[in-house]
Amino acid sequence: MRRLQISIFSLVFIQFCYCHNSTIKARLNKGFFDFFSKAGHKVVDEEIPKIVFxxxxxxxxxxxxxxxxxxxxxxxxxxxxxxxxxxxxxxxxxxxxxxxxxxxxxxxxxxxxxxxxxxxxxxxxxxxxxxxxxxxxxxxxxxxxxxxxxxxxxxxxxxxxxxxxxxxxxxxxxxxxxxxxxxxxxxxxxxxxxxxxxxxxxxxxxxxxxxxxLPSRVPIGNDFFILYSFASNPKSTSSYFEGEGIVNVVYGNMTCIPERQKDWNDAGPNPRMVTAWLSESIANCLLMSAHKGNLTHFLIDKNTQEVARYLRTSCGIIDICMGKFFSQLKKMYPNQYVDLNFRTYSPPFMMLENGTVTANFTFAVDFHVNPMAKYKKPLARLIVETSSTIHPYLNGTRIYGELGNMTSSLSEDFSTIGHMSSLFLKAFQEVFSLSARLAINAVIKKGLPIPIYDNVTIAGKIC
Missing domain, CATH: 3.15.10.10 (Bactericidal permeability-increasing protein; domain 1)
Incomplete structure (x- = not known):
């Protein structure tokens, strides 16, 4: 299983895993207490002189x-x-x-x-x-x-x-x-x-x-909140101290009930100071609330250099553009561009299987004449279903995702400018796949912030 290795004073493992009702488990290993055996004098120095007899x-x-x-x-x-x-x-x-x-x-x-x-x-x-x-x-x-x-x-x-x-x-x-x-x-x-x-x-x-x-609802910016509670009494052994909790990231006043999943996996042969397990439910609650809050919008237009030439309503004989497959579009709006408004069609979700994080997004892509602000009524709608591998990594105090391989399929929802032929879907498969990658990256590159208290610092790398 891919692990995200983090340093909190030293090193931490965060593992994305299947789990039961809890969505997070944190284990303080012996190295954590060995460190504080050396650093604990800072607390003692501050508190002992305050003793009043x-x-x-x-x-x-x-x-x-x-x-x-x-x-x-x-x-x-x-x-x-x-x-x-x-x-x-x-x-x-x-x-x-x-x-x-x-x-x-x-x-x-x-x-x-x-x-x-x-x-x-x-x-x-x-x-x-x-x-x-x-x-x-x-x-x-x-x-x-x-x-x-x-x-x-x-x-x-x-x-x-x-x-x-x-x-x-x-x-x-x-x-x-x-x-x-x-x-x-x-x-x-x-x-x-x-x-x-x-x-x-x-x-x-x-x-x-x-x-x-401590508040059980912690704001993390842009009207997103972390909701948490502890599921059971912590467990202590001669090697570690651990506890489980329910943590979710939601938008606004929304709530999310985590799914029942499998048990936590093993911590591995070389645990660092802290080992943390995160359930896929945390990411799925975040994605679900973002979808319900209508936050997952992404516009592809003539300013998107990678696909701009394909969005024209008129083009030469040997060129490929939208107008070549929709004669009504070319006739009604010559020499213009099409805006592709990506939004999630259903709540995205992540799956963890055999150590791989897979993200599943289904987008509704509305076709508008550019600029969309003026031509608000969509001319057509395409459904783009994608399945992608995500590689999590840490930067500063946020967990981000790096998009790996992606597969996609296209289907027509409706069209007022003519039927979306199989030839069009085949010709524009790469265009919409690239556009979908840009849309997904716009979501996962925002990152998930990790609340930090006092002077705790975090640094990490993929291992």
């Missing part, structure tokens, strides 16, 4: 001192990114980090009394904590709600290997030294709780809200 209160219960202490205004002053690794399992995705460091700054306040001096005292000052060897283990699964993806955090642990505490500001240094082990324990506990709390109840909630707010 709440005011923490703890009792002081030592042999010589009793009371309570609070840590407040804690913030991350410096941060060195840990090393990050994504792992795939049959149950979801796990995220691990190690190494890295950060500095925490804030204030402390203690209310206490010494057992040998039973009256309450108060001290306050600053605290600085340097944490190194940050270890975070987090697992997540994905699921679908209202046909949109959501993420759920599973297990989460966060610890540090080393934590150095310095405090100051008080007036009794030996009392401050008694607080250091307690503050050390408090901050370690805060790191664990706040990191996982932030992951579960802040970042994931915001991320899920963002995913749920």
């Amino acid at each position: 709440p005011t923490i209160h703890a009792p002081i219960e030592a042999s010589v001192i009793q009371g309570n202490i609070s840590l407040q205004n804690l913030n991350i002053a410096k941060f060195k990114t840990p090393k990050i690794a994504f792992n795939l399992t049959d149950f979801g995705i796990s995220w691990k980090s190690h190494a890295g460091s950060f500095d925490i700054e804030g204030d402390w306040e203690a209310h206490y009394y010494l057992t040998f001096l039973p009256f309450w005292q108060k001290q306050h000052g600053w605290v600085n904590a340097i944490a190194s060897g940050i270890r975070v283990n987090l697992s997540a699964t994905a699921f679908v709600v209202d046909h949109k993806p959501q993420v759920k955090i599973g297990d989460c642990t966060a610890d540090v290997d080393n934590l150095k505490i310095r405090i100051g500001g008080g007036f009794l240094p030996f009392i401050e030294d008694l607080f250091i082990p307690l503050i050390n324990s408090i901050i370690k506990k805060a790191i664990h709780e706040q990191a996982c709390e932030t992951a579960k109840n802040v970042l994931i909630i915001e991320f899920n809200d963002f995913l749920h707010s």
